[in-house]
Amino acid sequence: MLLLPSNGLSVVAIGHHLPEVLFAPRPLLAVVEAESTPILLTGVLLSLVVIYLASKIGGEIASRWNLPPVLGELVGGVVVGLSAFHAIVFADNASAADSGVMLVLQAIYHMSPAVASSVFESQSEVISILAELGVIILLFEIGLESDLRQLKAVGVQAVVVACVGVAVPFAAGTAGLMVIFAVPAIPAIFAGAALTATSIGITSKVLSELGQLQSKEGQIIVGAAVIDDVLGIIVLAVVTSLAKTGTVDVSNVIFSIVGASIFLSGSILLGSFFSKGFTLIVESLKTRGNVVIPAFIFVYFMAFLGNAIHLEAILGAFAAGLVLDDTDERNELDKLVKPVADLLVPIFFISVGARTDLNVLNPAIPENKSGLIVAIFLIFIAIVGKLITGWVVFGQPGINRLAIGVGMIPRGEVGLVFAGIGAASGTIDKPLQVAIILMVIVTTFLAPPFLRIAFDRFPNPDSQLNNSLPKFK
Amino acid sequence: MLLLPSNGLSVVAIGHHLPEVLFAPRPLLAVVEAESTPILLTGVLLSLVVIYLASKIGGEIASRWNLPPVLGELVGGVVVGLSAFHAIVFADNASAADSGVMLVLQAIYHMSPAVASSVFESQSEVISILAELGVIILLFEIGLESDLRQLKAVGVQAVVVACVGVAVPFAAGTAGLMVIFAVPAIPAIFAGAALTATSIGITSKVLSELGQLQSKEGQIIVGAAVIDDVLGIIVLAVVTSLAKTGTVDVSNVIFSIVGASIFLSGSILLGSFFSKGFTLIVESLKTRGNVVIPAFIFVYFMAFLGNAIHLEAILGAFAAGLVLDDTDERNELDKLVKPVADLLVPIFFISVGARTDLNVLNPAIPENKSGLIVAIFLIFIAIVGKLITGWVVFGQPGINRLAIGVGMIPRGEVGLVFAGIGAASGTIDKPLQVAIILMVIVTTFLAPPFLRIAFDRFPNPDSQLNNSLPKFK
Numbered sequence: 001m002l003l004l005p006s007n008g009l010s011v012v013a014i015g016h017h018l019p020e021v022l023f024a025p026r027p028l029l030a031v032v033e034a035e036s037t038p039i040l041l042t043g044v045l046l047s048l049v050v051i052y053l054a055s056k057i058g059g060e061i062a063s064r065w066n067l068p069p070v071l072g073e074l075v076g077g078v079v080v081g082l083s084a085f086h087a088i089v090f091a092d093n094a095s096a097a098d099s100g101v102m103l104v105l106q107a108i109y110h111m112s113p114a115v116a117s118s119v120f121e122s123q124s125e126v127i128s129i130l131a132e133l134g135v136i137i138l139l140f141e142i143g144l145e146s147d148l149r150q151l152k153a154v155g156v157q158a159v160v161v162a163c164v165g166v167a168v169p170f171a172a173g174t175a176g177l178m179v180i181f182a183v184p185a186i187p188a189i190f191a192g193a194a195l196t197a198t199s200i201g202i203t204s205k206v207l208s209e210l211g212q213l214q215s216k217e218g219q220i221i222v223g224a225a226v227i228d229d230v231l232g233i234i235v236l237a238v239v240t241s242l243a244k245t246g247t248v249d250v251s252n253v254i255f256s257i258v259g260a261s262i263f264l265s266g267s268i269l270l271g272s273f274f275s276k277g278f279t280l281i282v283e284s285l286k287t288r289g290n291v292v293i294p295a296f297i298f299v300y301f302m303a304f305l306g307n308a309i310h311l312e313a314i315l316g317a318f319a320a321g322l323v324l325d326d327t328d329e330r331n332e333l334d335k336l337v338k339p340v341a342d343l344l345v346p347i348f349f350i351s352v353g354a355r356t357d358l359n360v361l362n363p364a365i366p367e368n369k370s371g372l373i374v375a376i377f378l379i380f381i382a383i384v385g386k387l388i389t390g391w392v393v394f395g396q397p398g399i400n401r402l403a404i405g406v407g408m409i410p411r412g413e414v415g416l417v418f419a420g421i422g423a424a425s426g427t428i429d430k431p432l433q434v435a436i437i438l439m440v441i442v443t444t445f446l447a448p449p450f451l452r453i454a455f456d457r458f459p460n461p462d463s464q465l466n467n468s469l470p471k472f473k
Numbered sequence: 474m475l476l477l478p479s480n481g482l483s484v485v486a487i488g489h490h491l492p493e494v495l496f497a498p499r500p501l502l503a504v505v506e507a508e509s510t511p512i513l514l515t516g517v518l519l520s521l522v523v524i525y526l527a528s529k530i531g532g533e534i535a536s537r538w539n540l541p542p543v544l545g546e547l548v549g550g551v552v553v554g555l556s557a558f559h560a561i562v563f564a565d566n567a568s569a570a571d572s573g574v575m576l577v578l579q580a581i582y583h584m585s586p587a588v589a590s591s592v593f594e595s596q597s598e599v600i601s602i603l604a605e606l607g608v609i610i611l612l613f614e615i616g617l618e619s620d621l622r623q624l625k626a627v628g629v630q631a632v633v634v635a636c637v638g639v640a641v642p643f644a645a646g647t648a649g650l651m652v653i654f655a656v657p658a659i660p661a662i663f664a665g666a667a668l669t670a671t672s673i674g675i676t677s678k679v680l681s682e683l684g685q686l687q688s689k690e691g692q693i694i695v696g697a698a699v700i701d702d703v704l705g706i707i708v709l710a711v712v713t714s715l716a717k718t719g720t721v722d723v724s725n726v727i728f729s730i731v732g733a734s735i736f737l738s739g740s741i742l743l744g745s746f747f748s749k750g751f752t753l754i755v756e757s758l759k760t761r762g763n764v765v766i767p768a769f770i771f772v773y774f775m776a777f778l779g780n781a782i783h784l785e786a787i788l789g790a791f792a793a794g795l796v797l798d799d800t801d802e803r804n805e806l807d808k809l810v811k812p813v814a815d816l817l818v819p820i821f822f823i824s825v826g827a828r829t830d831l832n833v834l835n836p837a838i839p840e841n842k843s844g845l846i847v848a849i850f851l852i853f854i855a856i857v858g859k860l861i862t863g864w865v866v867f868g869q870p871g872i873n874r875l876a877i878g879v880g881m882i883p884r885g886e887v888g889l890v891f892a893g894i895g896a897a898s899g900t901i902d903k904p905l906q907v908a909i910i911l912m913v914i915v916t917t918f919l920a921p922p923f924l925r926i927a928f929d930r931f932p933n934p935d936s937q938l939n940n941s942l943p944k945f946k
Contacts, residue, residue, distance in 0.1 A: 037601075038780060040598070041605050041780060042786075044602055045776050045777040046777050049773050049774045052770045055766070056767070056770070059761075060759065063759045125513070129513065129517055285529070286537070287529070287536045288532075288815055289529070289815030289816070289819075292812045293525050293528070293529050293815060293819070294529070296521075297522055297526060301518075304515055304519050304522060307511060308515055308581050313515075337812070339762070339765045339812055340812055340816060342761055342762030342765050343762070343765060343766070343769060346762075346766070
């Protein structure tokens with residue numbers, strides 16, 4: 001209703017009968033827009049219902065199978081998306097007639113093809129922007145979960161583990177793809193970058209479920225995962241910038257690294273002033289939303305800034321999370337962001353799943369075989385490249401090196417961010433995209449049971465209590 | 474980034490140089506969309522920052538002046554909108570060149586006019602849908618705050634107060650506008666309908682601040698405001714249906730009343746089954762968002778249903794709130810919905826303010842004089858029509874009739890919902906829209922101090938403690 005123009009009742013009276021004006025596309029378009037707006041809201045609401053159902057059912061099934069819920073959400077997206085039921089599809093890879101949501105709207109409103117097409121494109125756009133806000137909130141939450149002080153406590157060991165865990169999979173993955181599979185440089189670098197991620201969310205959750213979060217191994221893993229997050233974000237910014245310019249330009253890489261570093265460290269340094277100011281602002285505000293609104297002004301402004309200086313919105317959101325992690329309102333903010341993230345983040349994961357075309361994995365199609373072979377290669381590099389990080393830890397006799405290596409394996413959300421952005425930007429082709437997603441799924445599936453086995457080599461009495469029936473929450 | 478088509482890097486390489494193809498609008502449009510998507514995200518983020526700043530600054534200033542924050546948000550919207558700074562304007566009443574946000578984007582991205590126009594329209598659409606989701610969440614929250622059981626406790630008195638408080642202002646307002654001001658039937662009915670609202674949020678907040686929430690007067694006011702909410706929603710559905718069909722059709726009115734009643738009572742009745750099932754669902758879910766996602770699936774589905782049966786999305790959201798108010802998770806849900814509402818609802822109020830063109834109130838323009846006179850008339854009816862409700866209370870000797878009447882005066886959010894929907898649908902013209910908003914502002918401004926004065930006639934010891942410095946929170 002709210003979008004109808006306020007210039008009288010004539011638009012309402014037009015009803016479903018659009019004037020057939022061939023040489024005046026502009027007014028026609030305006031009429032289509034005015035006519036379609038309540039329909040657009042209906043379509044967005046139905047899309048959100050389908051998205052939430054898919055994410056919750058997928059997440060719950062995954063949780064019951066002792067797997068990370070985020071994988072269930074991704075698979076839920078695949079089920080409702082392009083690969084299966086076509087309920088949630090997007091204007092960039094489907095038409096209005098392909099969309100399940102549009103079929104329901106068509107049954108309710110009996111739209112003309114022009115209106116249907118306009119509604120479908122607008123709906124794609126709205127859901128996509130909601131998904132983008134979702135990944136912004138996700139990276140904000142990861143920033144809030146990360147803790148720069150924790151890094152100092154676990155010290156140099158975490159730094160070494162993180163750096164090796166980024167460098168080895170990236171180098172081996174990129175080189176292997178280029179040399180063995182003759183993949184062009186940019187997609188190879190993008191796939192290599194996707195191998196660098198470690199999911200702090202999944203890793204810390206698994207550790208907590210195993211009662212190992214406070215162990216020395218647990219602290220090193222979490223510390224390394226925090227640094228890995230920061231490195232991963234810089235790597236993401238670098239490869240995304242590369243994808244945008246279209247060539248591998250060393251000065252460009254250095255410029256991106258310097259740019260991302262200055263933006264991130266600068267915003268954290270300047271942010272430390274803001275984090276003090278933030279408490280003052282929050283305390284001085286007397287109306288509802290006194291914590292959440294200033295926080296989101298900061299997050300969205302940083303995300304805007306990240307985009308505006310041609311880096312990434314999510315980089316700004318992550319920096320905002322790191323800054324606000326350092327405030328007295330951190331715990332309250334955690335609680336307030338949670339329901340917002342619960343409502344926005346699934347839209348991102350479902351969208352990633354829904355855009356995935358699993359048909360490229362069909363081995364009956366000859367050109368897909370290479371995709372499957374690439375997936376096997378990526379999975380091998382992903383596991384070995386992180387496993388060796390346990391053996392670079394020094395000065396810690398008797399430490400569980402296997403557990404540290406296994407703890408770094410799950411790619412989770414961050415790996416999917418790479419896959420989603422890489423695919424949506426057209427940087428990586430579909431077989432490589434599915435290979436990356438398959439790598440993310442396999443590493444994230446394998447890590448929880450493997451981590452339990454690894455810790456069982458050095459059982460400690462405290463962990464046995466909580467160890468009987470680990471469950472994903 | 475995420476919206477770029479996945480068909481290769483060529484789109485990225487196009488950069489800011491759009492092909493000048495005159496007779497192929499479709500591919501050109503596709504290129505415009507692909508090119509403009511990261512820009513669209515930047516524009517949405519900047520718009521949200523401006524919206525949140527305006528809402529918080531406006532709300533805080535209002536709070537310090539002892540006025541309801543929502544009025545400050547509305548005025549904040551006026552300041553950043555069409556009437557003043559033009560930062561937030563919409564495609565239905567402005568062009569890309571008029572928009573402050575677009576000027577910033579233009580400085581960053583150097584867009585062609587075609588891209589700028591496309592981005593501006595998409596951005597308008599996204600912000601408008603977010604505003605619609607905002608009013609859906611607002612009505613869901615009002616539904617959650619309302620309590621059908623409370624109604625039974627305060628009994629028949631509340632029903633009488635509510636019905637008189639709806640019937641008298643509606644009849645007097647509509648008749649007065651038609652007879653005295655020769656306003657056509659539909660806008661007169663819409664304005665009359667806006668007079669029926671009572672803000673349960675503002676009223677209960679003021680009562681709580683005065684320590685009178687548990688008094689007999691307080692209970693009757695809150696009970697009546699709850700019923701008034703339900704009646705107001707039905708009235709809104711009726712007048713909106715009238716606006717859609719364009720004529721005053723008695724069978725249509727009856728159909729709307731029956732439809733709204735069946736939808737509302739039916740969903741509440743069926744909802745009571747769901748409210749039991751809801752607890753089972755919530756308890757069986759093991760992953761994050763186990764309360765908030767099922768709740769929002771229900772809310773969005775009910776809102777979808779409200780739209781799909783050609784009533785209103787907000788009616789469904791309100792019914793969903795009433796149903797979920799009756800569950801064990803009610804308190805947890807309240808907490809979880811709060812930050813989501815804090816982030817979405819201001820987008821609605823700022824949008825209402827931003828769309829308001831205060832120039833129509835300029836008395837130097839002859840045609841505006843009638844608008845001001847109408848506003849004075851509406852304010853008179855709004856106050857007198859609610860004040861008399863105190864004197865229809867029977868069987869309660871010694872009750873503070875003035876306090877009850879004054880407590881029903883503030884229109885608040887619900888009144889603004891009428892103004893926003895009426896204006897956006899083109900049902901009411903600008904002077905009448907501004908007259909309604911002025912009525913809402915004045916009644917909401919006057920009620921808090923008047924309510925304090927009214928209760929001072931019968932001071933009770935409990936209230937004196939909290940009475941010294943009432944503040945809006």
